Amino acid sequence: MAEVRPDEVSAILREQLSNFKTEAELEEVGTVLQVGDGVARIYGLSKAQSGELLEFENGLRALVLNLEEDNVGAVMLGDYSEIREGATVRRTNKIASIQVGEGIVGRVVNTLGQPIDGRGPIAGELYEMPLERKAPGVIYRQPVNEPLQTGIKAIDAMIPIGRGQRELIIGDRQTGKSTVAIDTILNQREFFERGEPVFCIYVAVGQKASTVAQVVNSLQKGGAMDYTVVVAASASDPAPMQFFAPFTGAAIGEFFRDTGRPALVVYDDLSKQAVAYREVSLLLRRPPGREAYPGDVFYLHSRLLERAAKINASDTIARDMNDLPESIKHLVKGGGSLTALPLIETQAGDVSAYIPTNVISITDGQIFLETNLFNSGIRPAINVGISVSRVGGNAQIKSMKKVAGTLKLDQAQFRELEAFAKFGSDLDASTKLTIERGRRNLEILKQPQFSPQKVEDQVAIIYAATNGLLDRVPVNRVREFEREFTQVMNTRHADVLAGLKAGKLDDTITGTIRQVTQDLSASYASK
């Protein structure tokens, strides 16, 4: 049991009290006309700005969203049961913003950037980052050219994601959307250990607090909290906190992006955020549109996702970037990136609902997850046929690009022929071969939860599978074979893997892979 010394207590008390401001200032105030459902109408505050933070006498914060002729509409960011008609509200003269610094890494924070993990204040120097900020303009960007390795074979091979890209993960409930995102975060451990960390931000919107705790737990177990920030706005938080949480995530990501480092932000999930935004908008009496969402729900998502970007490598160009916050101007470096992985939950596979179509059209591609694939044991349940990545291809490493081309083609043919195989009718040899190889490829693409794979391991096994080297291994033992193969490659042929990682795929490398597979598959075939 740790001890707290009495003199320590009094020292802290004294320190807290001495920091306490006693000087009264002239402040601008308003009076609450009406309060309810988390929304307040305030009279006065004639100079309040849209997006400004207000403060009630009991310390509760509110955010100005509506400026009307004779009153101001604000949403409350906390428990408003103590607020009464006639209460005084004061302006803070601050547009909603959070404090970000290096110390935020490894922490769990709420929408206002305050730590909620009980590990004390955020350490180190902090910089003020606005929640709402314009996305960088075209001249400050550059095309996506570096891969963001997710560690998931199906994605890295066929739906590659580049740093600075926005790739949507979409699917019904319980299809493993969050798992794909969390695996991606876990896979960045490799880069952290190498000293080139990709900073990850996981934004949980409207989830159960217990689910968030579970996610934090699995990130901790995988050693991912060393480079990850979790922004949590759970289901019990007020709607405004929920719909602003992704903006908090983006603001944290921008801090890393604008200081020249790669960052990855996961918005889990934007459908719940849209629902929270709808709630606030309807309470503010904004007119409802399709599915009762307000007219600017598209803008809500587009302005959020536009902030994902690959910044020009030149420091001088990056320093001129538009809308840079004053606080980080001296730290700006080029070459940073912010990759966004928004998640959308569909209802019974309906991707033509309002929010899914909106977000599909905003993002640079989508990963479709399907319930029937999930149930038939294909996990991650990615439907490769309709999943696309519009820009990531340029970012793939050369060796992966070569092997993945064959894999994509093989799988497309396999899907065409798969239906025939179900009849069990006699097939010609080449069709049989395509089907057999497709089944093995399918096995290769299966991957259990929390086990991301290094890209060189992926290339090696995909090379083996697409070149028919596994044809002698029975389908049900392919995964067993894969494990052994990866182990042998890692222990005995590290140089080959290093070559693959560097993008090489020459005869010596392929020769070694052939040799290893032949040696191993012999023992599998004989059994």
Added chain:
Amino acid sequence: MSEQRVAARYAKSLLDLAQEQGTLDTVQQDMELFGKTLEGSRDLRLALRNPIVQHDKKLNILRRLFEGKVSDLTMKFFTIITQKNRETALEFIASEFQTQFNVLRNIQTADVTTATPLTPELREQVQRLVQEQTGGGTVELREHVDASLIGGIVLRLGDRQIDDSVRTRLNRLRTTFKQNPYQAQL
């Protein structure tokens, strides 16, 4: 809220008309009397707001109450208001008229709340403070005593406020202590 907009229009026309006829001060006194009466009687407020009570009944009530006590112009104003079915706006008109009158005469009203009644020296100090803040004009102090402030002063000028009361300071102290980053909230 729409009431306030209506009230502003009516108050302005009353003000303009009174100014034209040179009876501004009498009308101002009338409106002040009317406002005070309303403030004093909840029943009257409710009766004026009540949509079931007929308009001519409302006018009769106003007549019986204010006939002889207010000027002709004000009485005519009441008549027109009841004709236009705007009795609900009357209480806002009274306060809105006051505000517009003050702007016209460059009078600054300030609400001073203290825990104990102001002493004459203090009053003078406050008056000077208000004049400094607003840059001249006549200052009209409305004094309130609220023991729950414990000590100090709250000075309010329109939508600006100086709050130097012990209550607010204690409140702030409480919120500072309430924030405990060492306590997990997840």
